[in-house]
Amino acid sequence: MTKTLTVTTPSDREISLTRRFNAPRDLVFDALTKPALVKRWMLGNMGATMPVCEIDLRVGGAYRFVWRNPDGTEMAMNGIYREIARPGRLVNTQRFETVWLPGESVLTTTLVESDSKTTMTSTTLYDSIETRDKMLKSGMESGASASYDRLADVLAEERR
Amino acid sequence: MHNHIVIELFGYAMTPSERLDATFTALADPTRRAILARLAGGEASVLELTKPFAMSQPAISKHLKVLERAGLITRGRDAQRRPCRIEGKPLADVSGWLESYRQIWEANFQRLDALLEELQSPEKKISPRKGKRP
Numbered sequence: 001m002t003k004t005l006t007v008t009t010p011s012d013r014e015i016s017l018t019r020r021f022n023a024p025r026d027l028v029f030d031a032l033t034k035p036a037l038v039k040r041w042m043l044g045n046m047g048a049t050m051p052v053c054e055i056d057l058r059v060g061g062a063y064r065f066v067w068r069n070p071d072g073t074e075m076a077m078n079g080i081y082r083e084i085a086r087p088g089r090l091v092n093t094q095r096f097e098t099v100w101l102p103g104e105s106v107l108t109t110t111l112v113e114s115d116s117k118t119t120m121t122s123t124t125l126y127d128s129i130e131t132r133d134k135m136l137k138s139g140m141e142s143g144a145s146a147s148y149d150r151l152a153d154v155l156a157e158e159r160r
Numbered sequence: 161m162h163n164h165i166v167i168e169l170f171g172y173a174m175t176p177s178e179r180l181d182a183t184f185t186a187l188a189d190p191t192r193r194a195i196l197a198r199l200a201g202g203e204a205s206v207l208e209l210t211k212p213f214a215m216s217q218p219a220i221s222k223h224l225k226v227l228e229r230a231g232l233i234t235r236g237r238d239a240q241r242r243p244c245r246i247e248g249k250p251l252a253d254v255s256g257w258l259e260s261y262r263q264i265w266e267a268n269f270q271r272l273d274a275l276l277e278e279l280q281s282p283e284k285k286i287s288p289r290k291g292k293r294p
Binding site for chain 2: 003
């Protein structure tokens with residue numbers, strides 16, 4: 001089974017991730033919505049921990065995540081669940097509690113199962129071009145700088 | 161020279177945000193991504209680019225204009241061929257973001273793989289779910 005992560009930009013305000021997991025989708029849904037499980041994997045690549053992970057899994061219910069980096073700095077995000085259709089679909093808003101990252105986005109996650117494996121697609125729709133640009137800038141500053149060859153690989157996948 | 165001026169007028173004269181819009185719009189289309197993928201392997205004329213697609217030359221030319229406006233490609237001066245070349249900077253801006261996004265999520269998903277495996281392993285019954293998975 002291929003576990004290649006595919007990143008695409010379906011429109012000028014969206015970014016989409018697709019990935020396969022070796023588990024049935026109700027288990028993946030649990031991993032996305034149960035605090036004890038979320039805390040164990042949604043940690044980024046900077047060695048952070050998640051001291052706060054609160055989830056009120058109801059339509060209109062809120063969630064809040066706080067990450068603590070190894071240097072002690074914290075970053076928080078919160079949002080509201082808009083659609084909960086276990087185990088196939090989850091829609092929630094996302095807002096960073098950071099002055100330099102204003103604006104809101106809507107995350108739509110779909111889980112499709114076949115042969116006890118799950119294909120997850122998560123699409124983030126930014127509320128404005130400004131929000132997208134701020135995310136883009138923060139990503140470029142914190143992340144490794146772009147390899148142009150890497151994009152060529154991504155684009156090469158399109159050729160098939 | 162003329163080509164250079166055209167690029168300045170329609171490409172680099174845009175604000176950074178307009179430029180990003182143009183880049184995203186250009187990348188949102190599968191045919192244009194396929195054209196870029198082809199050009200990543202070396203320059204090509206419109207005719208050469210038309211071949212692999214079930215599309216007319218004017219349709220391909222239209223896509224090339226969008227890519228050119230976004231600064232993703234430039235066209236050579238040779239009046240006959242006007243070969244298309246891929247340009248790195250706007251792609252690098254967007255792919256830099258996509259790459260760091262990818263790295264964060266790849267790290268997350270590798271941990272999720274391990275967690276899902278643990279949840280399904282019969283020895284470690286730490287699953288919070290009530291039912292037992294077959």
